[in-house]
Amino acid sequence: MTSRLGRELKKKGAFESLEQEVMLNLFRSSDQFENRFGRLFRVHGLTASQYNILRILRGEGKPLPSLEVAERMIRVVPAITGLIDRLEKAGLVTRHRCEKDRRVVYVAITEKATTLLAELDAPVLDLHEELLGHLSRAELKELDRLLEKARSVLSEASAAG
Template structure:
């Protein structure tokens, strides 16, 4: 019996002109995630670039706003959506743009606190609606139930099987 492939017709295989089946369903799922990430993040990156920010800079600013008080650099790094190997340089760029400010602790000069400036808060406020609108547009074809399932599946893909999130 001929092997039927989930690659035929519409889908990633057709999008990339693949002539043979994927090695496995897991490979196809992974490549779909990569392709989807590229598509969605490209739109997001373009939006942020119009406001002079990178994805990581925006993420750091949102973390600071969400915390509502100064944070140490390592605390910001721990909460980043994508791993940030050089958080100090990221904070340097934000400080140079006057979006954050640093202050050394009076008790321990090794400790540096990072806080959001009024200019940083203003740029986030300016971006709130466009970012929200972009997310709505990107997922407009999904029902709430589908989105809940997608969120659960993506979380599971990052889990180590025990329900604990891997770094």
């Protein structure tokens, strides 16, 4: 019997392994969720990565070095400077160099960005509910636990080598 993912992908044969099927299911789910959030953010002139930067800065409540912002991102982005450039041009962040170490650039959220995030707070929570609200609290906790467990092999590998 073909799995739902197999039918969605119109796969002719079985997956080569259960691990492959689960990984592809994660990729497909992630892609579809990201597309939904991307549409919401685009309406407000943002990308998901830009939104993530603004949330990090709002949550910290003070300017952060740009490299620290990059470390806290949900998705690793190679061009944090370009993202911050676009946010600065839009008036959503400001930057200033550290006086003690000119290589360090601090990024601060603006009032305009704080207002924009406040406008997005309810729609983002609504979208979380729309996409995952059909799962029980126990299922959500189990999914969270399993995703963290699956990802733990990556942190263990980077710590070892």
